[in-house]
Amino acid sequence: MGALARALETFFTGHGMAMATDQAERLAAGRRQRRIDAVPETLRPAVDAFADLMMRSRERARRAGTRPRSDSTVEAALAIMRDLARFLASERGKEDWALTDVHDVEAFLAGSPKARKRRLVVLGQFFRFARSRKIVLVDPSHGLTSRGVSGFTGATLTLDQQRVLFRRWTTDPVVHPHEALLGMLALLHSASSREVKMLQTADLDPRARAARLGDRPHPVPLDPASWAVLERCLAHREAQRTDNPHVMVPRQTKSGRGQASTAYVSHVLDACGFPPRMIRCTRLLDLGNTMDPKLVAAALGMDPEATMIYLADHVDTGRLSNQSKTAGEVTCRT
Incomplete structure (x- = not known):
């Protein structure tokens, strides 16, 4: 269904002149099927049966007048099962759900700590279903808690990778200005995607070469490399002849005044x-381990607890005194 057909449907159904089509249901069914098809073939039948169970449960909830699962909830659950199946097949070399153990589940959950709680809920639902169908003998997710490690466990860039990206965004004329802007502000000024897409021309101070980013209490002074990338992005915006006040203006928003979409x-x-x-x-x-985390939080407009998770659990040997280094060497030799 195209944009015109959707607009006409909204008009006629809103005025009671026509019945709504099943366009949304067909699109949702297609999204569910794509997630199921992405599961490795040997693990796919169980996920397909799990999807049927969720859809039947939703129909029973509608008839009973309770709160049924939404399409997004079902699709998110299928996406989690798709990711787990791919993880088992590629990382663990397991092509059968019965071979899944608690270590596999824990390793999968560790890959995305922030989504641990949601993932664990879906995994519990699936393995209880699989156990009732004799697909597995035991529930490998049983006994796991939603509380994971409290420190930072994500992936970071090496120094060589940071140098490559810096050269790419400052010297390569082929790179899109939006990529260079978001990359440089994130790499040098720890700017989030939200702060960059909300940045407007009114937030810039050309004389001081500073910019107001998000909820930060003070303007952020930009180094020459970052300011050059910002000027290139402004030139790209000027070439589009748009009245949109934002610095990052993609094709979809150049005719309006809204910010770039999250997607x-x-x-x-x-x-x-x-x-x-x-x-x-x-x-x-880097900032959390070289400066006072509370000062970093105040400068970036973050909660102090948000920067504490980036503290490492070890001390760089280059920051130890000679006496401490010697004691450490003796301990290592011992």
């Missing part, structure tokens, strides 16, 4: 091969 920003750095979160966490990890 667009999340894919801006696809060409460099690293997600924005990894680049920002690299900078936050």
Whole structure:
């Protein structure tokens, strides 16, 4: 269904002149099927049966007048099972659900600590279903808690990778200005995707070469390399002849005044091969371990607890005194 057909449907159904089509249901069914098809073939039948169970449960909930699962909830559950199946097949070399153990589940949950609680709920539902169908003998998710490790466990960039990205964004004229802007602000100023997409021309101070980012209490002074990238992005915006006040203006928003969509920003750095979160966490990890985390939190407009998780559990030997180094060497020799 195209944009015109959707607009006409909204108009006629809103005025009671026509019945709503099943377009949304057909689209949701297609999204569910794509997630099921992405599961490795040997593990797919169990996920397909689990999807049927969720759909039947939703129909029973509708008839009973209770709260049924939404399409997004079902799709998120199927996406989690797709990711687990891929993890088992590629990382663990297991092609049968019966071979899954608690160590496999724990390793999968550790891959995304922030989604641990949601993932564990879905895994519990699936393995209880699988056990009732004799697909597995035991529930490998039983006994696991939603509380994971409290420290930072994500991936970061090495120094060589940071140098490569810096040269890419400052010297390569082929790189899109939006990629260079988001990458440089994240790499050098720990800017989030939200702060970059909300940045407007009114937030810039050309005389001081500073910019107001998000909820930070003070303008952020930009180094010459970052300011040059910002000017390149402004030139790209000027070439579009748009009245949109934001600095990052994609094609979809140049005729309006809204900010770039989350989907667009999340894919801006696809060409460099690293997600924005990894680049920002690299900078936050460095700041948290070289400065006072409370001062970092105050400068970035964050809660003090948010920067404490980036503290490492070891001390760099280069920061120890000679006496401490000697004691450490003696301990290592012992």
